[in-house]
Amino acid sequence: MKQSNVWTITRKGIASLGSRWFYVCIYFLLIILGLIFSVFYSYGSREEGLIEKAGVMDLVVFLDQISGTTNHSMLTFLAIPLIVSIVHLLVQYQERSNVVLKIGSRFTLWQTHAAFAVIVSFILTVCLLFISYVLSGLIVGFDNTWITKDSILYELLGDKQLFSSVVPYVSTGRVLTVVFVTKFLSFLLIFFLALFLKRFIKNIAIIFIILLAMSGLDRTGMVPFEFFTFFASLSLEDWLHPVHIYYKCFYLFVLSLFLYWITGLLYEKKDFLK
């Protein structure tokens, strides 16, 4: 099969979700709005005066690793439900007998799934970043407060002398780039993990249970190391030691690659007649 066919089938796969993309957008917008306001709810009541210093970056990627539109809460409440649902609908469409016959090879079928995952992850990341940045900016203004001393970042810094060393890493462009890369890789990881699990489990509710349990387990710290959505989220520590961000990206990339490889192998052995 020609390489271009992968893209044609992927494009058809995306189009096959049809009106469901509308519901995806509604859920997407609702959760983003909720996540923006939840920063105000949780920090407005907890520490007086702190939330008044909130800037656009705080709403996009709060420093506690949980809040904000691109941190752990987003991955749990938005990314996992959305991606697992999309994967379910995709597999249901792409693995119908007539589509499988048209594709002709298991390898190409898996390639179309992988291409779909990459494209949709990219689109979701761009939309997430754009919408959350614009909405947050409209609420608190587009100034990056992190580079000034009148910011939550400065308030939360234990050692204030570290501030000057952090500033170069928290310019608007750098923060958005880091958030883009980590979120893109996180979405990709969730996509491949969902596709991997979908290979064995038909019921997406069970896939949900597994992924949410993993996400919850990661956050509770019951496992001695972070390994999933909590690891993919950014905290103050990461901005203080930017090398952590490289580790995170490397880990997410390698794990996604491993899942791509192993699920590809499983697809090679898949029996479509059963």
Add this chain to the structure above:
Amino acid sequence: MLEMEWKRVSIRPAFWLAIVAGVVLAVVPAILTWPQHVTEDYYYTYPRSAFISWFYLEGAGLYYIYALLVPLLASIAFADSHAEDANTGFIKNILTKVEKKKYFLVRYVFNFVIGGVVAVFPLILNFLLEMAAYPLIENNYYFGMNLVQDGNLLPGLFYERPFAYVLVVVLLIFLLGGMLASLGLAFSLLVKNRYIVLILPLLVFMALDVLVPFSHSISAVFLYNGSWNFAGTTYLAVGIFGSFIWCIVQGYKHETI
């Protein structure tokens, strides 16, 4: 028909999966808090009690995962049963023997009860295990047992009648589980895909959780020991009565069955 429903649920793998998940969620925290290296003297003084060891009041660790999974556990047990019946055509066999109104009524009530039971099962099991590990001594605010305070659910009841407090919490979560399962059932009259039906209550739960301020959010009111407020009543009223009316009216009107 009730007997048939019970037989069906008892052979459903998804129901047993929810029960197994509940066992894991209940047993692991009990093992982690199990008293170790203690002598009988430990119990002569003022030891930890079963009430404060209950994982509902701890609110962290595996309880966080339980709180995340409640909507799924409640709905996975039986909420997709109508969608399954409609998709396979089994509903036609049932409706030749049972009146349509009765079918939807029994289905609603049974699904509600099963959803509630699956939701409270980990709580009850964990409490029983904690009772096996720790004595049921009276809660005392001044001995490190001040887990329920003014901003929480019924603090007076917790210190005066702790058993009644446990029952109230279990009842509330039972209603939450039943409500979420009913929502799934109501969605199954709109959506054909039974797997999507199972996850819709979770999506609604998550959206409400994120959109509503924490003090009034559905998980804070029901699962994180928040004080009872109008939001809790609204969730239950809309969720239970809304889904009930929807199921009965819509199901009864549905002529294509």
